[in-house]
Amino acid sequence: MSVPAGRGLPRGEVRDRGQPRDSRRTRAARAPAGTRVYHGPLYCGLALERSIDRRKVRSASAASHLHILEEAARVLELRDTDFVHLTRSGLLTHAETSVSRHNKRTTVPLYRQADLDRILRSKRIDWPVVRATPKGKPSPLAALPTRR
Structure with a gap:
């Protein structure tokens, strides 16, 4: 009898108590070489969909979005050189x-x-001044110390 995802044993069915319970080590030892054994709980996608606040899911998804340097500079409304100063100083590192x-x-x-x-959101940087710096002029972010 198959067990629906995200649920326990079907009603009336009992696990055989004579069998030893699998531990993390025994599961990992029985796994084929080169495979990864997942030790955490498995969740049914439908159960997650019903129980999680969709706004939280959307915000978590948006927060994990990845950008290349040029896109990230555009998101911050900076010149590419200003963005390079942020990474050089260690205020921003790639994920x-x-x-x-x-x-x-x-x-x-x-x-x-x-x-x-x-x-x-950082208070260390005066964003209006940085964004108002015209092309060809030195960036205020150039004064940031270099990360070692």
């Missing part, structure tokens, strides 16, 4: 890297939306 589709030797840093939102 992940990806390999370029065009040149497999080039890695592309990816910046998470939540990190961009965090830096926007």
Whole structure:
């Protein structure tokens, strides 16, 4: 008899108490070589859909969105050079890297939306002054100390 996802044993069916309960080690030892054993609880997608607030799911999804450098600079409404000053100073670091589709030797840093939102809320930076700096003029962010 199959058990529906996200539920216990069907009514009237009892687990055999004579069998030892699987531990994490025994499950991992029985797994084929090279496979990863998931030790956490498994959830039914329908149960999650019904029980989780959709606004929280949407905001978590938006916060985890990844941007390349140019897109991230556009989100912050900065010049690319201003964005480079933020990364040089260590105020902003990439969350992940990806390999370029065009040149497999080039890695592309990816910046998470939540990190961009965090830096926007920072009181250390005077955003109107940074955004008002015209092209060709030195950035106020150039004065930030370099991360070592």
